[in-house]
Amino acid sequence: MSERALHVHFPSLVRAVPMATLGAFPTPVMPLPGLRERLGAGTPELWVKRDDQSAVAYGGNKVRTLEVLFAEALAQGATRIVSTGAFGSNHAAATVLHARRVGLEPGALLFPQPQSAAARENLAVTVTHGARVEELPHWSFLPYGLARAHLLDKQRRERSYVMVPGGATPLGALGYVSAAFELAGQVARGELPAPRAVVLAVGSTCTTAGLLLGFTLAARLGLGFRVPPRVVAVRVTPWPVTSHARIVQLALRAAELMERYGALGSAQGSTGSLSAPGRAELEAGLHVDGRYLGLGYGRVTPGGLDAIARFTLDGGPPLDTGYSGKSGAAFLDLARDAAEGPLLFWATKSSAALPPAFEAGPSGLGRDRSVLRDLPRMRAFLEAG
Numbered sequence: 418m419s420e421r422a423l424h425v426h427f428p429s430l431v432r433a434v435p436m437a438t439l440g441a442f443p444t445p446v447m448p449l450p451g452l453r454e455r456l457g458a459g460t461p462e463l464w465v466k467r468d469d470q471s472a473v474a475y476g477g478n479k480v481r482t483l484e485v486l487f488a489e490a491l492a493q494g495a496t497r498i499v500s501t502g503a504f505g506s507n508h509a510a511a512t513v514l515h516a517r518r519v520g521l522e523p524g525a526l527l528f529p530q531p532q533s534a535a536a537r538e539n540l541a542v543t544v545t546h547g548a549r550v551e552e553l554p555h556w557s558f559l560p561y562g563l564a565r566a567h568l569l570d571k572q573r574r575e576r577s578y579v580m581v582p583g584g585a586t587p588l589g590a591l592g593y594v595s596a597a598f599e600l601a602g603q604v605a606r607g608e609l610p611a612p613r614a615v616v617l618a619v620g621s622t623c624t625t626a627g628l629l630l631g632f633t634l635a636a637r638l639g640l641g642f643r644v645p646p647r648v649v650a651v652r653v654t655p656w657p658v659t660s661h662a663r664i665v666q667l668a669l670r671a672a673e674l675m676e677r678y679g680a681l682g683s684a685q686g687s688t689g690s691l692s693a694p695g696r697a698e699l700e701a702g703l704h705v706d707g708r709y710l711g712l713g714y715g716r717v718t719p720g721g722l723d724a725i726a727r728f729t730l731d732g733g734p735p736l737d738t739g740y741s742g743k744s745g746a747a748f749l750d751l752a753r754d755a756a757e758g759p760l761l762f763w764a765t766k767s768s769a770a771l772p773p774a775f776e777a778g779p780s781g782l783g784r785d786r787s788v789l790r791d792l793p794r795m796r797a798f799l800e801a802g
């Protein structure tokens with residue numbers, strides 16, 4: 418277990434909310450002068466938070482959530498950790514590539530999604546490195562899949578900790594409350610100016626809700642910023658999953674959890690007592706933008722492709738078509754129109770090289786293509802590329 422910003426600022430959470438050490442934090446913050454120059458005179462300062470580099474094995478936004486959820490799984494005595502999501506889920510890929518590092522066996526319960534190269538790459542890695550990877554015909558079969566997994570556990574006398582898609586629970590969101598405090602600390606140390614807005618992709622809402630709560634709390638403590646940066650959440654899954662109300666609700670539930678553990682309310686944080694923010698305060702700090710979703714989750718958009726090319730040419734982090742390309746497109750439009758900055762892009766897609774698929778790794782773990790015999794939908798998905 419290592420020191421995370423959440424623990425530094427809320428010592429009562431060290432015991433209550435332990436975190437497994439998966440990532441390398443703080444992740445760097447960097448200016449984006451190339452992008453700014455390309456957009457022309459009057460463009461505000463542009464910055465990026467490199468959560469794409471959050472871990473060597475596999476980075477991106479999911480690592481912070483997994484640090485909390487893996488620790489919770491271990492505390493509950495689980496031996497297996499199961500992710501749920503779409504075939505190309507980054508959450509599932511991150512889970513299979515990190516779980517064994519903390520002694521958990523990784524499983525996944527996945528349903529089909531639209532085709533893309535990134536989704537195929539993730540699925541190949543998930544199937545290769547996962548232990549009990551199962552396919553469902555459609556997301557609506559999730560309850561059936563969960564019941565089956567529970568039954569299998571009972572038969573085998575195993576204990577699995579099953580995560581909801583994206584790990585979007587109040588506990589999972591605390592990983593991103595920590596990230597918000599990490600950024601606030603970087604601002605306080607003068608590593609970057611206080612951003613007026615932070616732009617990121619919103620899918621399951623976990624990352625956005627955590628940042629929203631964290632920025633609000635950090636600003637109240639006067640850490641880094643006096644006014645919290647406005648969170649601009651760019652939809653990569655449709656309403657109502659990413660409704661404004663749902664995101665705020667998750668942030669409120671995460672605040673309740675912090676209250677329950679004595680970090681908010683009358684209890685003392687390291688910097689003084691701090692009460693939980695109310696709904697109206699959180700609502701005001703969040704803008705949800707649905708204009709970049711295109712035809713839906715996992716669908717490639719022209720704006721996303723353009724953002725991927727621009728970021729690559731002008732010194733930004735690598736983006737993907739399903740998530741960060743869409744938030745990248747929104748970031749560029751905001752930068753063009755913004756009267757004031759600085760603006761910060763939160764890079765959420767891992768830029769770590771994926772391990773080879775369908776080959777045993779150095780540890781002897783890893784499975785070959787024969788595993789696809791029992792996974793016909795996944796095989797067809799992988800072969801369509």
Ligand SMILES: Cc1ncc(COP(=O)(O)O)c(C=O)c1O
Pocket residue numbers: 477478506507508583618619620621622623624625740741765766767
């Ligand atoms: C690369 C990437 N960016 C952004 C998101 C959205 O994060 P969240 O699901 O926490 O809303 C995801 C979710 O899977 C993701 O994989």
